[in-house]
Amino acid sequence: MTAPCLTIKNMTMAYGHFIIQQDLDFTINRGDIFIIMGGSGCGKSTLLMHLIGLQHPYKGDVLYGEESLWQADDPTRKRILKQTGVLFQSGALLSSMTLAENIALPIAEYTKLGSQRIRQIVSYKLALVGLAGFEDYYPSEISGGMQKRAGLARAMALDPEILFFDEPSAGLDPISAKLLDDLILGLRDNLGATVVMVTHELASIFAIGTNSVFLDAETKTMIAGGAPKKLLTESLDPKVIRFLTRGDANHPENNTHHQDRYNS
Amino acid sequence: MINYIPCELKTLYKQDILEVAIVGDWVLDADPPSLEPLLAEMTTSGIKRLVFSTKSLGRWDSLLMIDLISLIDQGAKQAIHVDTTTLPEGIQGLLSLVYAVPERVGARRQNTKIPWLETIGNGALHFVKETHDLIVFIGETALSVAALTRGKARFRWIDLWMNIQNCGPSALPIITLISLLVGLILAFVGSVQLALFGAQIYIANLVGLGMTREMGGLMAAIIMSGRTGAAYAAQLGTMQVNSEIDALKTMGFQPMEFLVLPRMIALILVMPLLCLYADVMGIAGGAMVTVGFFDVSLVEYLHRTVESVHLMDLMIGIFKCAVFGILIALSGCMRGIQCGRSASAVGEAATSAVVTGIVFIVMADSLMTLICNRLGI
Structure with a gap:
């Protein structure tokens, strides 16, 4: 279960010459629910763009298993990325197509299945995310939470080995967010997929995260990593603790920090 | 490229129990057998239970899932008990996810054919609405x-x-x-x-x-x-x-x-x-x-x-x-x-x-x- 699935090797990300994050080095193992966390604007979503082949790293590389994503030629990269599914922050469903057409799009493109089976797969994926019967709806006709779940159904269309999520629970009420977490966990367990998730939703981080990396905007690099629960108890970095406790003054780590300030 | 073992379904009758053996790799790239004969047999043969054997099942993905769902739905219609307990754990988990949220009543849309007279009528109503909107906008x-x-x-x-x-x-x-x-x-x-x-x-x-x-x-x-x-x-x-x-x-x-x-x-x-x-x-x-x-x-x-x-x-x-x-x-x-x-x-x-x-x-x-x-x- 601990075979490396995705390796980020000495990667630097930049817009032009403006460096966002540098010296990123970590491994995502098969079956992980890997959390990319950090404050707003630290480059979490940019990191995701690099992992899914939308943005070229300034330096360094991303390895899928043994294969390099960024040294590869276009057809190879396309093949590698076919094993991944991405759920964008707002679902990113194509608004001119119904949910069924959205999900059928990659299936029809990449498999030789007949229309009957494609229809069955679409219904199955929608049922998986709790949207049975919504095949003929347009994205604008359903709620934000449903759009997100439909986006998840599309991300899973080709049974990817790695699922990427950009802030899956942003804009959802706590109950819907919990249901989405459970769904992600259920899918990971049953499909054996690896999940990589950008989020700063603490509840989700602790509930389902098995491994993580913490990006810091000031030092422009990763300053912590590991299981989130373990990070909370073992990390000595005040930034990480403050993040994981929402800056809660009652937490012992923060308390000492505050008291120092009050006493001085 | 990976070589897949061809997928097929083998049926075996034991009195009123039908055992379906799932064989081979059931993945999206494969060429699956048609499910129609089996679905038809379920209606005609008068069996009471359907059980699965997965000893020779290789890799599987959505392709197997949709056929299983078809079998379960058909079983529910014909009052045949479909026993899923012998399936791999992952499949059982996914099936429970699929059936966790029942289809919302009234969500599914009927594909009704609109008569041509109604199309013309709708066009006219649409024109009236457009004109109304235009006048409101000018106002x-x-x-x-x-x-x-x-x-x-x-x-x-x-x-x-x-x-x-x-x-x-x-x-x-x-x-x-x-x-x-x-x-x-x-x-x-x-x-x-x-x-x-x-x-x-x-x-x-x-x-x-x-x-x-x-x-x-x-x-x-x-x-x-x-x-x-x-x-x-x-x-x-x-x-x-x-x-x-x-x-x-x-x-x-x-x-x-x-x-x-x-x-x-x-x-x-x-x-x-x-x-x-x-x-x-x-x-x-x-x-x-x-x-x-x-x-x-x-x-x-x-x-x-x-x-x-x-x-x-x-x-x-x-x-x-x-x-x-x-x-x-x-x-x-x-x-x-x-x-x-x-x-x-x-x-x-x-x-x-x-x-x-x-x-x-x-x-x-x-x-x-x-x-x-x-x-x-």
Whole structure:
């Protein structure tokens, strides 16, 4: 279960010459629910763009298993990325197509299945995310939470080995967010997929995260990593603790920090 | 490439129990057997239970899942107990996810066929609604213009200047090109006929009058409809999609005043100037042909133009163009404000802004030409 699935090797990300994050080095193992966390604007979503082949790293590389994503030629990269599914922050469903057409799009493109089976797969994926019967709806006709779940159904269309999520629970009420977490966990367990998730939703981080990396905007690099629960108890970095406790003054780590300030 | 073991289903009857052995790799790339015979057997053979054997099952994905779901659904219809407990854990988990949320009653849409009479009726109702919306929009525009004259309309003057810049100077290159070519074409077409009488000098009259009364304004209007009308619709439509228009409303701004007025005023101010420019360019295009190909000097050409084109002709053209400006801004802004809340709706808004704009322009032009003709001006 601990075979490396995705390796980020000495990667630097930049817009032009403006460096966002540098010296990123970590491994995502098969079956992980890997959390990319950090404050707003630290480059979490940019990191995701690099992992899914939308943005070229300034330096360094991303390895899928043994294969390099960024040294590869276009057809190879396309093949590698076919094993991944991405759920964008707002679902990113194509608004001119119904949910069924959205999900059928990659299936029809990449498999030789007949229309009957494609229809069955679409219904199955929608049922998986709790949207049975919504095949003929347009994205604008359903709620934000449903759009997100439909986006998840599309991300899973080709049974990817790695699922990427950009802030899956942003804009959802706590109950819907919990249901989405459970769904992600259920899918990971049953499909054996690896999940990589950008989020700063603490509840989700602790509930389902098995491994993580913490990006810091000031030092422009990763300053912590590991299981989130373990990070909370073992990390000595005040930034990480403050993040994981929402800056809660009652937490012992923060308390000492505050008291120092009050006493001085 | 990975070699897959072909997938198949083997059935074995044990009294009233049907055992289905799932064999091979059930993945999306595979060529699965049809499920129809098995589904048919379930209805006819009178079995009571269906059990699975997965000893020879290799890899599996959604392909296996959809067939299992078909079997379970068929079992539920025929009162056959489908035993899923022997399936791998992952499959059982997924099945429980699939059946966790029952289909919402009434969610599924019926694919009803609409009779042709209803289609016509819907079309008529749609037309009535469109006309109603247009009248409402014109009314709201009039109200905001009234507010403007009382000095109560609120918009940013910088927006007005930006819009003037966008639809004025920035449009000059394309107006230059098109008007020059239209003047050229008019001169060539006219010259063929006039040369029959050796009256090439009258090309100047033809081009001068043609450009100033009709073509200059019309060409400018059609260019601006495609260039600016569509841009207005797309801008306002995207603002609608991003809830920017809602945000303006909650801050107490009237979108009609804040967004539509500066755009409309900009076009009304700029269109007459563009028309004048287009006229000059068209006459220059005509001069190129007349002076270059026929034995007419530039001075003669200009002299004929001055003699034939009266101030009234120029004014009529310019007035028409100001009207076109209103129509372009009206159709562009109206389609933008009415835009739905999706990416495709923005595309539709831009398309229909151009279509509506050009229809309005040509209709208004015909009407005004008719009126001028009746009045004898």
